[in-house]
Amino acid sequence: MQTTTDTMGGLTWKRYFTEDEADLSAFCQWVLSQEAAGAVVGVDSETTGLDTFVPGFRLRLVQFGNADEAWLIPAERGDAFQRAARWALRRLSRLVLQNAPFDGLVFDRHLGVPLDELWPKVTDTKILAHLTDSRQEHEGGVGLSLKPLSAYYVDPGAEDGQRELVAEFRAIGHTKGTGWAAIDLENAAYQRYAAADVVLVSRLLPKLEQRCSEMGVAPALVAYEHRIARIGAVIERRGMRVDVEYTRALVEDLEAEAERYATVARRYGVESVNSPKQVSAALVGMGETLTETTDTGALAVGKEILLPLADLDRDWNRIGAREPNKLADAVLRSKRAGKWATSYARAMLDSLDADGHIHPKINTLGARTARWSVSGPPLQQLPSSDWRIRRCIVAPPAHVVGAADFKQVELRVLAALANAKDIVAGINRGEDLHDFTTRLVFGIPEDEPVPPRQRKLCKTISLGKAYAGGAVALSRQTGLPLAQVKQALAAYDRALPAIAQYARYLTKQAQRHGMVVKTPSGRTLRLSRDKSYTAIAYLCQSTARDILGQALCDIEDAGLLPYVMGVVHDEILIYAPEDEADELIRRVGECMDMPFFTVKIESDPEIYGTSWGDGYKCPPEMRYAA
DNA sequence: CTTCTCACG
DNA sequence: ACGTACGTGAGAAGT
Numbered sequence: 001m002q003t004t005t006d007t008m009g010g011l012t013w014k015r016y017f018t019e020d021e022a023d024l025s026a027f028c029q030w031v032l033s034q035e036a037a038g039a040v041v042g043v044d045s046e047t048t049g050l051d052t053f054v055p056g057f058r059l060r061l062v063q064f065g066n067a068d069e070a071w072l073i074p075a076e077r078g079d080a081f082q083r084a085a086r087w088a089l090r091r092l093s094r095l096v097l098q099n100a101p102f103d104g105l106v107f108d109r110h111l112g113v114p115l116d117e118l119w120p121k122v123t124d125t126k127i128l129a130h131l132t133d134s135r136q137e138h139e140g141g142v143g144l145s146l147k148p149l150s151a152y153y154v155d156p157g158a159e160d161g162q163r164e165l166v167a168e169f170r171a172i173g174h175t176k177g178t179g180w181a182a183i184d185l186e187n188a189a190y191q192r193y194a195a196a197d198v199v200l201v202s203r204l205l206p207k208l209e210q211r212c213s214e215m216g217v218a219p220a221l222v223a224y225e226h227r228i229a230r231i232g233a234v235i236e237r238r239g240m241r242v243d244v245e246y247t248r249a250l251v252e253d254l255e256a257e258a259e260r261y262a263t264v265a266r267r268y269g270v271e272s273v274n275s276p277k278q279v280s281a282a283l284v285g286m287g288e289t290l291t292e293t294t295d296t297g298a299l300a301v302g303k304e305i306l307l308p309l310a311d312l313d314r315d316w317n318r319i320g321a322r323e324p325n326k327l328a329d330a331v332l333r334s335k336r337a338g339k340w341a342t343s344y345a346r347a348m349l350d351s352l353d354a355d356g357h358i359h360p361k362i363n364t365l366g367a368r369t370a371r372w373s374v375s376g377p378p379l380q381q382l383p384s385s386d387w388r389i390r391r392c393i394v395a396p397p398a399h400v401v402g403a404a405d406f407k408q409v410e411l412r413v414l415a416a417l418a419n420a421k422d423i424v425a426g427i428n429r430g431e432d433l434h435d436f437t438t439r440l441v442f443g444i445p446e447d448e449p450v451p452p453r454q455r456k457l458c459k460t461i462s463l464g465k466a467y468a469g470g471a472v473a474l475s476r477q478t479g480l481p482l483a484q485v486k487q488a489l490a491a492y493d494r495a496l497p498a499i500a501q502y503a504r505y506l507t508k509q510a511q512r513h514g515m516v517v518k519t520p521s522g523r524t525l526r527l528s529r530d531k532s533y534t535a536i537a538y539l540c541q542s543t544a545r546d547i548l549g550q551a552l553c554d555i556e557d558a559g560l561l562p563y564v565m566g567v568v569h570d571e572i573l574i575y576a577p578e579d580e581a582d583e584l585i586r587r588v589g590e591c592m593d594m595p596f597f598t599v600k601i602e603s604d605p606e607i608y609g610t611s612w613g614d615g616y617k618c619p620p621e622m623r624y625a626a
Numbered sequence: 627c628t629t630c631t632c633a634c635g
Numbered sequence: 636a637c638g639t640a641c642g643t644g645a646g647a648a649g650t
Contacts, residue, residue: 274647276630294630302631339632343645367642371635378644381634389633410635410641469640477640530639537641541635569635569642 001026006070006192009157011203013065015195017072017186024084027071031064031088039066040094040123040205042198045075045103046190048181050361051376052105053239053353059110060185064088065198072194074185075111082111089113093121096205098146098197100124101233101362108237115237119230125149125201127225128208130365131217135526139368150200153207158200161193221522225365228549231556232364232372232567239357240379240393240565241575242348243611247392251349254341261334268327273334276301282327283309304476306332314479315385344389347377362567369542370523372567380568384616391613395575401612402585404592404605405571408433409547410466410540416599417520417539418502424599434459440495441488457485461492465499466540468533506535520597521546544570547594547601554591560584573612581607 002017018024034041046061062073062085073085089095089107097103100122107113129149135141142152150158168189169179183190212222262273268286270278280290280299288309292300309328311319318324351358358377366373374380382389395401411433415423426436435450438458444450457478464474475485493500510517510532517525517535523546525538548570555561555572563584566573572592576584589605608615 272648274631275649277648296629298630300630335631336633339646342647343633347645366644369642371642373643375644378633381632381644383633384635405635464640467640467642470638472638473640533639534641541642544635571635 002186002191004188004191006195008159008161008192008196009155011155011158011199013067013195013199014069015072015191016070017191018074018081018084021080024073024080027064027073027084028087030069030071031091034066035092038094040096040202041066041092042070042200042202042205043089043095043097043103044194044197044201045106046180046194047106049177050102051351052102052109053357053359054351055354057110058181059106060180061194062089062107062111063194063198064092065195066202067199070195070198072191076185086111086113089118094123095121096123096125096201098124098149098201098204099126101229101236101364104230105233105237115230115233119226122226123205124226124229125204125208127222127229127365128205128212128217130370131221131225131523132208132211132215133526134365134368134370136368140529141526144365146197146200146204149204149208153211154200154203158196161189161196164189165193215524217524218522224521224549224553227553228364231552231561232362234561235564235567236359236362238562238565239353239359241357241396242352242392243394244349244352244356246394247345247348250388250392251341251345254337254345258334258338258341261330261337264330265327265334268330270327270331273331273338279327279331283325286325286327288325288328301331303332340383340389344377344382345392348392351376360566367541369525369538369545371541371545371569374567379566387613387616389613390616391611393612395610398578399575400578400581400610401565401608401614402574402576402581402588402606403571403608403615404574404585404589404603406544406547406592407602407604409544409570409601411462412599412601413543413547413596414466414499414502414536414540416597417543418498419598420496420498420502422498423496428598428600434462437462437492437496441491457488458492461485461488464489465492465503466537468503468535468537503533503536506539507532510535519543519546543596547596548572550594551592551603554594555588558587558591560588560591563588576607 001019001023004015006013006015018027042065044063045059048058048060051057058076060076062075064071073081075082075085104115104118107118108115126144129144133141137143137148142148147160166176168183168187169175172182174182265273268282270282272278279301283290290299292305294300306328309325310332311322311324313319348358360374360379361376363373412427422440427433434455438450438455441458442454460474460478471482471486471489475482510527515527515532517539519539519542523542525542527534527538563574563576564572565575572588574585574588585605585607589603592603594601
């Protein structure tokens with residue numbers, strides 16, 4: 001046994017690194033003593049990387065500890081060590097982890113401890129931290145990772161041991177990314193870092209629990225968030241099947257397309273289409289006038305600027321208003337194809353597991369509003385205007401992809417919270433929400449059809465209301481003249497005064513209560529300083545997320561969770577056996593249908609086909625009409 | 627590491 | 636007094 005005393009700031013602890021059977025039996029004795037004392041034991045793991053499902057990934061260390069001690073079990077040194085770690089995880093009845101879904105999936109996949117067995121015993125400090133203050137450090141919050149939380153709640157001297165560790169990685173010729181797999185388990189900085197995490201998480205727990213109780217965070221909300229985290233982990237474990245052959249060909253096509261247009265751009269002196277500096281200089285050199293600037297004063301050359309120069313509208317169709325600028329056109333096309341190839345298609349091939357599945361990382365508290373975020377690859381951001389990227393994701397043999405999405409969930413939430421009786425009544429009668437509001441706003445009689453352009457404008461304004469948008473932003477979004485948008489906004493407020501009234505009320509309440517807004521689920525959301533007007537956006541977004549969470553709980557209770565393969569804010573995706581698909585997606589949709597105060601929340605279930613792309617082969621508005 | 631751009635709901 | 640579009644992840648360039 002290697003026994004060491006570590007210090008960090010004002011903290012001191014004993015570190016035990018087990019080397020043989022005798023050490024492991026000492027460890028087991030320690031586990032039993034903790035269990036007898038009713039202690040909550042801190043748990044963490046060190047691995048070769050973050051790609052839990054990619055071949056080559058290894059579990060290296062499992063750490064257990066409390067406020068003063070840390071035990072390091074080198075799982076990679078063989079079966080005896082793995083058995084001891086597995087036994088401890090099963091034997092202990094109360095565990096605390098920081099970001100438990102990560103370690104939970106590692107233990108599930110690489111140590112033989114099922115997620116469902118571990119979960120009832122787990123408290124995740126990240127969840128508690130999010131419920132007390134969901135802001136990141138750079139947003140003015142305490143932060144949500146272990147080091148800033150420890151520095152704030154435990155000891156200001158709880159420094160980031162990663163700096164020291166990365167220096168060690170460099171010393172052995174590795175980087176921040178590759179060092180985790182290469183570093184010697186005996187390395188003192190590595191062991192100290194590994195030990196610190198379980199000590200810190202153990203010390204953090206009582207502080208966060210106290211903070212939660214001071215703030216009145218309901219235990220039921222804490223339990224609900226832990227359940228959601230487990231559901232997210234189960235979906236992540238299930239993964240999505242990639243059509244590898246198709247995806248490889250798509251990468252090639254997109255890369256060729258990117259290169260073809262990059263060649264065009266080079267003819268105009270732009271060596272790199274991704275360089276705004278080069279693009280703006282070349283466009284100015286061609287005689288184009290660029291007026292928009294970025295935050296730092298440089299000339300902006302984003303899509304919004306380039307599309308009109310290329311004589312293209314938002315859907316990339318020719319406008320016919322001018323001679324297209326060939327450079328603007330080439331830059332737009334090269335950048336788009338390049339991004340799709342790299343960030344989406346190639347990213348899928350780079351994160352395949354042994355069975356041809358990807359397992360995008362799900363963070364069930366990704367956003368300040370508690371919305372989920374998904375990364376590696378970013379499955380919530382795949383292009384929706386084109387089916388080719390989503391086509392990479394396919395159903396297993398004899399299965400199909402199905403989806404059920406909420407119908408205008410954020411707007412329904414807003415209507416209910418604002419007590420907009422007209423809208424609520426319209427929704428509950430089963431009328432089309434946007435048709436209904438368009439009639440109200442523009443005074444279109446029942447016996448006349450709703451003009452599509454007015455419907456679109458009204459839809460945009462409704463969403464703008466939920467996001468606390470103004471005339472300028474909406475004008476930019478729709479491309480309509482500012483005056484027309486202003487007029488429509490005024491008409492909307494006249495026809496549906498409850499919405500504007502509620503936004504004003506929320507803003508005032510937020511200011512009165514120290515820039516916070518409380519959701520119906522009991523979540524306290526802190527707003528950015530000087531942005532009390534965003535209260536409505538936070539409330540709508542966060543409440544819609546909680547409704548999705550409720551639906552997922554109901555889906556699990558109905559035994560349908562094993563079919564769920566993805567979640568995109570307001571839609572739930574499933575893999576279903578062909579012959580049961582209609583029935584299964586209908587049942588998923590039923591779980592999503594629920595009342596929210598006075599308003600009906602409804603879903604739109606459908607079967608796409610053998611690939612996710614099948615749902616995107618004709619434009620969404622065309623499908624809607626069907 | 628920051629800035630810019632762009633993909634989604 | 637007035638008005639403010641919300642929330643993410645990712646890659647490339649530039650410092």
